[in-house]
Amino acid sequence: MSNITTLKNKVNKPIGGEKSYFGTSAYDALLARYAVDSEKPYEPSIQTITTHCAKIYLIEEFAIKVKLAVDYSYINTLKLDDRKALLTRELELNKPHLPNIYLEVAAIVIDANGGFQFCFNNDKSSEDEIVEWCLIMRRFPEETVLDNIARKGLLSNTIAKQLGSSIASYHNLSDVHNVTDGDKRIHEVLQELDLELEKMAANFPAGDLTQFRSKGMHEYERVENLLSERGENGYIRRCHGDLHLRNILLDNDRPVPFDALEFNERFATIDVLYDLAFLLMDLDHRDLRVQQNIVLNEYMLHATAEGVCGLKLLPLFMFCRAGIKAMTNAQGVLLTQPNIRSAFNESKTYLHSALSYICQRKPVTIAIGGFSGSGKSTVAIELAHRVCNAPGALLIRSDSERKNEFQVSERTNLGKSHYTTANSQRVYKRLFEKATAALSANYPVIVDATFMRQEQREEIENIAKASGSEFYGFWLMAPVSTLRSRIDKRKNDASDADVSVLEKQLVLNKGYMDWCAIDTSSTVESSVRNILEHVQPQIARASNPDYS
Secondary structure, eight states: OOHHHHHHHHHHSBSSSSSBHHHHHSHHHHOTTSOOOSOOSOOOOEEEEEOSSEEEEEETTEEEEEEOOOBOSSOBOOSHHHHHHHHHHHHHHHTTTOTTTEEEEEEEEEOTTSOEEEEOTTOOOTTOEEEEEEEEEEOOOGGGBHHHHHHTTOOOHHHHHHHHHHHHHHHHTSOBOOOSOHHHHHHHHHHHHHHHHHHTGGGSOTTHHHHHHHHHHHHHHHHHHHHHHHHHTTOEEEOOSOOSGGGEEEETTEEEEOSOOOSOHHHHEEEHHHHHHHHHHHHHHTTOHHHHHHHHHHHHHTSOHHHHGGGGGHHHHHHHHHHHHHHHHHHHHHHHOTTOGGGGHHHHHHHHHHHHHOOOOOOEEEEEEESTTSOHHHHHHHHHTTSSSTTOOEEEEHHHHHHHHTTOOTTSOOOGGGOOHHHHHHHHHHHHHHHHHHHHTTOOEEEESOOOSHHHHHHHHHHHHHHTOEEEEEEEEOOHHHHHHHHHHOOSOSOOOOHHHHHHHHTSOOOOOOSEEEEOSSOHHHHHHHHHHHHHHHHHHHTOTTOO
16 A cells, blocks of 8 residues: 555544544644534654744655745745645655655645544545645655764764765756856845845844945955856756755665755755755854865865866855754744744854954965875875865875776776776876866865876975965875785775785886985874974964955
């Protein structure tokens, strides 16, 4: 029996008398505006979730979502037909990704006998009066929602890696909208934020909203041309629109977004990096800096050099996303706890985060080379989230780029036939193109490769100098016995190098070497600290909001 049939039979059958299951158990919770008899023969457990524009009722294995009748500058749901249209659109957007969860839009009616019923597939009679529309979903375990996984401290680096890849696939499958007003779309967001936040100015510290307005507009004017170009080049798509951890779940151990923004197509037809920025901001808000950086770098692994240039927009995009959370949180508080001043604390935190994202960056280039087994990737990953402001540096890895080029997972062994001189040259070309793109966006870069040849080391240094970036080259070293042992113990690693590859590297003429040697025979943390001692002064300057 299907879920809908199960629900229909359950909610519409009488229980202990004249009233239906739905009419007696969910009446006060879901339809509080209507009168009912005080006697209730059956009372199942009901939980509710309230947002700034919707309410969800959790009844046994189902979730019933209704739109609240609200009137904001960006959404008006005062009319019943508008609430139905939004629920229908929500079903259309989410059912393709989660067909077993998003089931159907149903009417809630008063039947000819005065009882309340669900009507599915428009099966109501002419006498039935529709009083509300709802979206019927199958409940999923709350522990599979990334929000709850993060609260328990279980959002691992592995999940973060899967998440970045999943969002990249989601965007690649989204409809492209070649538009000429990419700049105007973000300008509209800034205007909406100014309008709505100003209505609640009494709940924020004096001067914060003024600073928010001025910083946002200044950054917008700095990147206005790029915003327009991105729209013309196909980076504006019909995205999720509300991409944070509460709206992503693990479905068969795969992160899948749900509850896509449905009430405003213009708000959801956005730059893909603006969509990603909500998730990055949310991870930062939860102090998940490592996972935030992993998500960014896994996402950018699937980007072209042209796509990497969009990193210049990330500070503004994260600024807007934090501003939106400040706004919606405050609106939710006004609906539920208007007289509790401390309830606005999280909104204030979001606003402060937004202001922190707008700062001038001077790019830093860090190249990490060394023999196989020297710990390059381990050190680079640990270093990336600690370089400059959130969400950290762009980490470009030769092993990952090679696997991505051949469209295989990092755990797939490509075999020696894929490690030709031509293939190696192509991988380094890709590394250098992405590094050049990121540095042109004033974004910090870490490049992880063996850099066995002098011309490769010279090339990355020349790229850094041409961009005006500070350059730091590090050569990681450890005893040969340690290198061999590490290679033998590798599991699920992007590198395919075995001990025979190491032996060839050891006798290769590396040419002139002037990179700083780092001993990695101790702990990863000691190696990272050693590197940070060299670059920390530059990081401090790049992290200073007053630096220009």
